[in-house]
Amino acid sequence: MKPLIALQESEAYDAGYNIGYTIGKYLPLVVVIVIAYLIYRYIKNKSKK
Secondary structure (H helix, E strand, O other), rough: OOHHHHHOOOOOHHHHHHHHHHHHHHHHHHHHHHHHHHHHHHHHHHHHO
């Protein structure tokens, strides 16, 4: 049990957690923006024809 506590208190663990949290927070937003742009481009190209 002590190694697990030591791992949770280390700086490397905190940095990894923050990176994962940041990616998990912004990745869905980026995916939605990309999907919206692709739909916009598809509709724009379709209306020109």
